Amino acid sequence: MFEKLTDRFHDIFRNLTGRGALSEANIEEAMREVRRALLEADVNYKVAKEFVESVRQECLGEKVLRSITPGQQAVKVVNDHLTALLGGANEPLNLAAKPAIFILIGLQGSGKTTTAGKLARLLRGRDKKDVLLAACDLKRPAAIDQIEVLGRELDIPTYARRDTQDVVEVVRGARAEASRLNSDVLILDTAGRLQIDTDLVQELVRVKDAVQPQEILLVADAALGQEAVSVAEHFNQALGITGIILTKLDGDARGGAALSIRHVTGRPIKFIGTGERMADLEAFHPERMASRILGMGDIVSLVEKAAEQFEEAESRELEEKMRKNSFDLNDFLSQLRKIKNMGGILAMLDLFPGTKKFKDGLNVDENQLKHVEGIICGMTAAERRDPELLNANRTRRVAQGSGVPVQEVNDLVSRFRMMREMMSGLGGQLGKMSPDGRLPAAPPPQIGGRHINPIMMRMRHRGRR
Amino acid sequence: MKSLFSIFKNGLQKTATSLVRGVQSVFTETKPWTAEDFEHLEGLLIQADLGVVTAAELVNDLKERYDRGKIATREDIRRAMAEDVTKILEVAGAGNPFTPAAKPPTVVLLVGVNGTGKTTTAAKLAHLWQQDGLKVMLAACDTFRAAAVEQLVHWGARVNCPVVAGKPNSDPAAVAFDAATRARNEGMDILLVDTAGRQHTRKALMDELGKIARTIAKACPGAPHEVWLTVDAGIGTNAVTQAREFSKIVPLTGLIITKLDGTGRGGSLVPICRELRIPVRFAGLGERETDLQPFRPDFFAQALFEVKVTGSP
Ligand SMILES: Nc1nc2c(ncn2[C@@H]2O[C@H](COP(=O)(O)OP(=O)(O)O)[C@@H](O)[C@H]2O)c(=O)[nH]1
Ligand SMILES: Nc1nc2c(ncn2[C@@H]2O[C@H](COP(=O)(O)OP(=O)(O)O)[C@@H](O)[C@H]2O)c(=O)[nH]1
Ligand SMILES: [Mg+2]
Ligand SMILES: [Mg+2]
Numbered sequence: 001m002f003e004k005l006t007d008r009f010h011d012i013f014r015n016l017t018g019r020g021a022l023s024e025a026n027i028e029e030a031m032r033e034v035r036r037a038l039l040e041a042d043v044n045y046k047v048a049k050e051f052v053e054s055v056r057q058e059c060l061g062e063k064v065l066r067s068i069t070p071g072q073q074a075v076k077v078v079n080d081h082l083t084a085l086l087g088g089a090n091e092p093l094n095l096a097a098k099p100a101i102f103i104l105i106g107l108q109g110s111g112k113t114t115t116a117g118k119l120a121r122l123l124r125g126r127d128k129k130d131v132l133l134a135a136c137d138l139k140r141p142a143a144i145d146q147i148e149v150l151g152r153e154l155d156i157p158t159y160a161r162r163d164t165q166d167v168v169e170v171v172r173g174a175r176a177e178a179s180r181l182n183s184d185v186l187i188l189d190t191a192g193r194l195q196i197d198t199d200l201v202q203e204l205v206r207v208k209d210a211v212q213p214q215e216i217l218l219v220a221d222a223a224l225g226q227e228a229v230s231v232a233e234h235f236n237q238a239l240g241i242t243g244i245i246l247t248k249l250d251g252d253a254r255g256g257a258a259l260s261i262r263h264v265t266g267r268p269i270k271f272i273g274t275g276e277r278m279a280d281l282e283a284f285h286p287e288r289m290a291s292r293i294l295g296m297g298d299i300v301s302l303v304e305k306a307a308e309q310f311e312e313a314e315s316r317e318l319e320e321k322m323r324k325n326s327f328d329l330n331d332f333l334s335q336l337r338k339i340k341n342m343g344g345i346l347a348m349l350d351l352f353p354g355t356k357k358f359k360d361g362l363n364v365d366e367n368q369l370k371h372v373e374g375i376i377c378g379m380t381a382a383e384r385r386d387p388e389l390l391n392a393n394r395t396r397r398v399a400q401g402s403g404v405p406v407q408e409v410n411d412l413v414s415r416f417r418m419m420r421e422m423m424s425g426l427g428g429q430l431g432k433m434s435p436d437g438r439l440p441a442a443p444p445p446q447i448g449g450r451h452i453n454p455i456m457m458r459m460r461h462r463g464r465r
Numbered sequence: 466m467k468s469l470f471s472i473f474k475n476g477l478q479k480t481a482t483s484l485v486r487g488v489q490s491v492f493t494e495t496k497p498w499t500a501e502d503f504e505h506l507e508g509l510l511i512q513a514d515l516g517v518v519t520a521a522e523l524v525n526d527l528k529e530r531y532d533r534g535k536i537a538t539r540e541d542i543r544r545a546m547a548e549d550v551t552k553i554l555e556v557a558g559a560g561n562p563f564t565p566a567a568k569p570p571t572v573v574l575l576v577g578v579n580g581t582g583k584t585t586t587a588a589k590l591a592h593l594w595q596q597d598g599l600k601v602m603l604a605a606c607d608t609f610r611a612a613a614v615e616q617l618v619h620w621g622a623r624v625n626c627p628v629v630a631g632k633p634n635s636d637p638a639a640v641a642f643d644a645a646t647r648a649r650n651e652g653m654d655i656l657l658v659d660t661a662g663r664q665h666t667r668k669a670l671m672d673e674l675g676k677i678a679r680t681i682a683k684a685c686p687g688a689p690h691e692v693w694l695t696v697d698a699g700i701g702t703n704a705v706t707q708a709r710e711f712s713k714i715v716p717l718t719g720l721i722i723t724k725l726d727g728t729g730r731g732g733s734l735v736p737i738c739r740e741l742r743i744p745v746r747f748a749g750l751g752e753r754e755t756d757l758q759p760f761r762p763d764f765f766a767q768a769l770f771e772v773k774v775t776g777s778p
Contacts, residue, residue: 036517039511039517040516040517040702042514042701042702042703044512045508045511045512107699107724107727108580108582108724108752109579109580109581109582109697109724110580111579111580113611114610114611117611139752140616140752141615141616141619141620141623142612142613142615142616142618142619143612143616145611145612145615145616146610146611146612146613146615146616148612149611149612149633150611153611194726194727194728195727195728196727196728221580221697221699221700223578223700223701223703223704224699224700224701224729225514225699225700225701225702225729225732225733226511226512226513226514226701226730226732227514227699227727227728227729227730228701230728231699231728248578248579248580248664250664250666250667251578251664251665251666251703252664252665252666252703252706253700253701253703253706254703256701257701276579276609276610
């Protein structure tokens with residue numbers, strides 16, 4: 001739906017780059033485009049204005065104006081500024097106390113309870129902490145049940161009280177229980193409330209005073225509109241939040257709220273929610289968020305995601321193969337098996353630009369993947385290395401061996417060929433990366449004649465969530 | 466009892482005051498209006514979540530009228546803006562509850578992204594229609610989110626309405642079929658089907674929604690008669706994409722704007738209605754079962770721009 005910012009920049013600067021000169025008027029025009037991109041991403045109007053003001057100066061500077069590729073240089077300046085504003089160092093959660101107490105707060109329906117479960121799971125798995133989940137939403141029907149169901153599902157203890165309406169009492173009880181259980185972390189899930197509901201905000205202040213939490217985390221929907229600023233400002237003023245968790249980034253909101261909230265609170269975005277399942281909580285990456293907000297291609301996150309899941313060395317090898325166009329069915333099979341363990345084959349396929357056709361053609365679902373695996377297993381090592389060896393005879397043998405029609409083997413091979421072509425395009429891009437893993441300010445990568453999908457965070461885990 | 470207008474007005478007070486203050490500070494009646502003034506006005510609309518394109522269109526329209534001498538004062542501006550927004554929101558069916566099916570029950574399917582207020586709205590509607598003397602049944606088809614079924618069961622008990630519930634993680638389409646069959650056999654006037662929240666980007670879940678709708682039709686031919694999307698008033702322009710994508714799977718016959726008691730202005734309704742012509746049926750104004758009002762485009766728009774209407778307090 002959105003034109004990509006880089007496309008628009010391209011148009012603005014196309015003629016100019018030929019002439020090699022760039023006027024201030026061109027920069028102004030570019031800044032208008034940046035502003036528009038930010039507003040389309042729902043960045044708060046005033047925040048967008050300030051932001052543009054701050055980058056304009058730098059863009060008017062020598063470096064951009066004199067650059068051989070001023071358009072790309074300008075995009076880089078904008079991207080860098082935005083990344084800096086969103087980011088800073090990734091601040092870890094404060095686990096200094098025992099129990100360390102975290103309170104999750106936010107508007108109704110923002111994802112607090114779900115995030116409480118996700119966070120508990122993460123702390124137990126990653127940090128080896130014993131966690132207690134406390135149900136402090138006494139308002140929404142079945143909110144207590146919700147925490148208890150999540151606790152059972154995760155096998156994490158929960159604390160709930162059905163005999164009182166006094167949240168402070170519940171919170172005190174939860175802390176006592178955490179001490180009794182010798183828990184490392186106590187997570188308090190609170191009721192959703194409007195930031196302008198003074199009574200209810202005061203209730204949180206009393207909760208804060210009662211337990212002196214290590215973290216007060218604002219849980220906010222990434223699709224929030226212009227009012228994100230007011231939400232964040234009010235909660236922060238009343239409570240002094242220590243961090244932000246953005247939810248529902250598996251949707252396709254551009255997420256300008258991230259910038260708005262960050263801007264008015266100055267507090268770090270600590271995590272992002274990328275789905276409804278308990279595993280769908282990820283560390284926040286400012287550079288990806290910046291690209292998403294600006295609507296630019298995000299090849300960096302593509303590579304990082306791949307690197308996370310493949311062994312590092314192997315990933316280097318894979319890059320090399322993609323570059324040399326020697327990625328073969330063997331590699332495909334070994335990746336397939338790994339990815340299957342991660343449960344996210346489809347998400348992974350989505351990460352490779354240009355593989356959509358391949359995937360759609362196969363009409364992949366987890367069962368289909370077993371077919372693919374079967375077919376590849378039915379090939380000799382040589383055939384896997386070079387599928388071009390598969391003449392009619394060999395194809396028939398593979399089909400018989402794996403119990404599928406010949407056509408299916410042919411389909412797989414021809415789609416694999418297509419995919420490899422596309423990957424070699426991607427390999428070219430990887431080659432241009434600087435050692436810190438960033439792309440130089442390059443034009444949007446073109447693969448198979450179209451731009452890489454910018455919203456790489458939109459990683460879909462198909463199947464039942 | 467508070468009048469409808471004042472309810473909307475209170476709901477939108479925060480928006481209205483800043484917008485009106487904005488308009489008044491931008492335009493002075495003695496000096497001619499400049500391009501800059503109009504740009505500022507556009508900014509005010511964007512800040513109400515109308516989106517870049519719709520804001521620009523509204524402002525261009527005003528500018529044209531100003532150039533032709535049709536409007537001259539600040540008051541004119543506010544009125545003209547309210548008129549334009551009202552026109553956009555006045556889609557056939559706006560503010561109407563539902564069209565009863567020829568053969569009851571009328572099946573109303575509630576859909577939307579996560580956390581927008583579907584379950585709460587289902588309870589509110591059940592309460593409202595039961596008060597009107599209709600026989601209502603609720604179907605708890607969110608079998609995915611933890612304790613979502615319990616949530617609706619609690620609500621059912623509170624508003625005294627029967628609930629057909631599935632087991633956690635069971636097939637929501639099967640629950641819907643069950644509920645539709647029961648509602649038909651038990652002579653219900655209305656069946657309200659609450660579904661799980663889903664992001665429109667998740668194909669499998671959107672397919673599941675399509676399946677729910679088709680399955681309902683098997684139990685009650687012609688159903689679902691109404692499919693309503695809940696739109697959170699605090700959400701920005703992504704609400705437009707939500708409406709567009711959901712309507713591709715299940716043709717939407719209505720919108721419900723929820724959480725209008727917050728500072729979110731529900732401005733996204735304007736681009737949604739402009740593009741998709743879906744009527745807004747109700748507005749949610751709080752967390753209790755009584756916090757629901759039929760939607761009024763004129764009140765909404767007027768409250769947004771604080772125009773005095775004759776006969777209102
Ligand atoms: N798609 C998606 N849904 C989410 C995410 N986080 C929470 N949800 C859903 O949002 C809805 C509201 O979540 P809940 O935790 O009950 O919100 P609370 O009212 O703030 O406690 C539920 O349907 C959750 O499954 C996320 O990261 N992605
Ligand atoms: N302030 C306010 N909160 C609402 C409104 N409608 C729903 N909610 C709250 O929003 C949260 C999510 O609502 P729910 O009905 O569970 O959403 P669902 O996930 O779409 O079914 C709950 O805490 C509700 O109490 C409303 O009109 N105003
Ligand atoms: Mg909750
Ligand atoms: Mg629900």
